[in-house]
Amino acid sequence: MKEKWMLHIIAVTTFVFFVVLGLACASKPDEKSEVTPAPAPVKSQQQYDLINGNLVIHNGVTSIDNGAFSGTFSYNRLTSVTIPNSVTSIGGSAFKNNRLTSVIIPNSVTSIGGEAFANNRLTSVIISESVISLRRETFANNPLTSITIPDSIGSLNENVFKGSFRNITRISIGKNVNLDGYDDVVWRNFMSFYRINGNRAGTYTLSNGSWSAQYR
Numbered sequence: 001m002k003e004k005w006m007l008h009i010i011a012v013t014t015f016v017f018f019v020v021l022g023l024a025c026a027s028k029p030d031e032k033s034e035v036t037p038a039p040a041p042v043k044s045q046q047q048y049d050l051i052n053g054n055l056v057i058h059n060g061v062t063s064i065d066n067g068a069f070s071g072t073f074s075y076n077r078l079t080s081v082t083i084p085n086s087v088t089s090i091g092g093s094a095f096k097n098n099r100l101t102s103v104i105i106p107n108s109v110t111s112i113g114g115e116a117f118a119n120n121r122l123t124s125v126i127i128s129e130s131v132i133s134l135r136r137e138t139f140a141n142n143p144l145t146s147i148t149i150p151d152s153i154g155s156l157n158e159n160v161f162k163g164s165f166r167n168i169t170r171i172s173i174g175k176n177v178n179l180d181g182y183d184d185v186v187w188r189n190f191m192s193f194y195r196i197n198g199n200r201a202g203t204y205t206l207s208n209g210s211w212s213a214q215y216r
Contacts (some may be wrong), residue, residue, distance in 0.1 A: 002126050008076035009114075013025055015092070019103055025069055030110060031153075033097070043178050046058075046160075047060075047061050048061075050078075051155060052079075053077055053078055053079035053080070053099065053209065054078075054079060054080045054081075055078050055080065055081040055082065055167065056079070056081075056082045057067065057082065057083055057084055057087065058084065059084040059085070059086050060084070060086050061086055061087055062086055062087060062088050062089075062216070063087065063088060063089045063090075063091070064083075064087060064090045064091055064094045065091045065094070066090070066091035066092045066093055066113060067091070067092070067094065067096070068091060068094050068095075068096065068211045069081075069095050069098070070093050070094070070096045071093060071095075071096065071097035071098040071099070071119075075179065077098060077099050078095065078098040078099060078100055079098075079099045079100065079101065080100065080102075081100060081103060082094060082100070083103075083104070083105070083106050083109070084108075084181045085106045085107060085108045085110045086108060087106060087108055087109055088108050088109060088110055089110065089111045089112075089113075090105075090107065090109060090111070090112045090113060090116050091113045091116065092113030092114045092115055092135065093114070093115045093118070094113065094115060094116045094117075094144070095114070095117050095120065096115050096116070096117070096118045096119055096120075097118075097119045097120075098119075098120050098123070098147050099120065099121050100117065100120040100121060100122055101120075101121050101122060102121055102122060102123060102124045102125075103117060103122060103123075103126075104126045104128075105126065105128045106128060106130075107128045107130045108128075108130060108209075109128060109131055110129055110130050110131060110132055110133075111131070111132070112131060112133075112134055112135065112138050113135050113138070113139045114125075114135035114136045114137055114138060115135075115138065115140060116135075116137075116138050116139075117138060117139050118135065118138070118139065118140040118142075119140070119141045119142075120141075121142065121143060122139065122141050122143070122144055122164075123142075123143055123144060123145045123146070123167075124144065124145060124146045124147075124148075125139055125142075125144060125146075125147050125148065125167065126148040126150060127147075127149055127150055127153070128150065129150040129152045130152065130153075131150065131151065131152060131153060132152055132154065134153065134160045135160070136157070136159050136160065136162075137159060137160065138158060138160045138161075139161050139164055140159075140160075140161065140162040140163050140164060141162070141163040141164060142161075142163075142164045143166070143167050144161065144164045144165070144167060144168055145167050145168060145169050145170065146168070146170040146171070146172070147161065147170075147171050147172070148171075148172040149171065149172065149173040149174060149177060150174045151173075151174025151175050151176060151201065152174070153154070153174070153177055154177065154178060155178035155179075155180065155196055156177055156179055156180070156184060157179075157180045157181045157189040157190060158176070158179075158180070158181025158182075158184055158188075158191075159181060159183075159201065161187070162184075165186040165187055166186070167183045168186055168190075168206060169172065169196050169205065169207070170193050170203060170204065171190060171203075171204045171206075172202070172204070173194065173201065173202070173204065174201045175199055175200055175201035177194075177199065178192040179194060179195070186206070189211060190204060190206070190211055191215070193211040197213060200213070200215045201215065201216050202214050202215035203216070204214050
């Protein structure tokens with residue numbers, strides 16, 4: 001009789017153990033069913049688009065760093081650039097050693113660093129009224145044919161355009177710009193003609209070695 005009771009107790013204990021174990025397993029979270037939160041989206045830090053040599057700088061960019069798009073490396077051979085009105089300064093050598101053929105400086109820019117556009121293929125340069133200073137060799141070594149200079153510049157040395165006067169046929173300039181520099185004969189003759197005519201604003205044209213002007 002005693003042995004029967006012992007077997008009964010063991011059976012009941014075993015049953016209870018497995019019932020408790022089953023409940024514990026049922027209440028344990030299924031690791032595989034847990035939902036992992038999606039990572040937060042990463043905001044793009046790209047401030048420009050560069051496709052096949054055509055550079056478009058995004059609106060909202062306020063400054064272009066020194067050497068930012070210098071063509072030292074083959075992947076930076078720019079052929080065109082669009083600068084938004086949000087940019088206020090362009091650093092030195094920012095676009096040096098590329099293949100740019102023209103550039104328009106927006107009205108928001110007040111300063112341009114030295115050699116910023118040196119060693120390109122620029123044939124025309126339009127400098128906005130907001131620019132108050134240009135550093136040495138900003139547009140050096142370009143085959144320029146036309147230059148637009150506002151009277152906001154105040155003073156301008158020929159070294160800004162060093163090596164870029166051999167193809168010049170037209171210079172549009174504001175009034176009373178203080179010109180300086182005597183190394184290049186084209187610049188020297190233009191400066192002399194501009195001064196003789198009272199530093200008047202207008203479009204100055206070079207033809208057959210002589211300057212003429214249409215004043216405004």
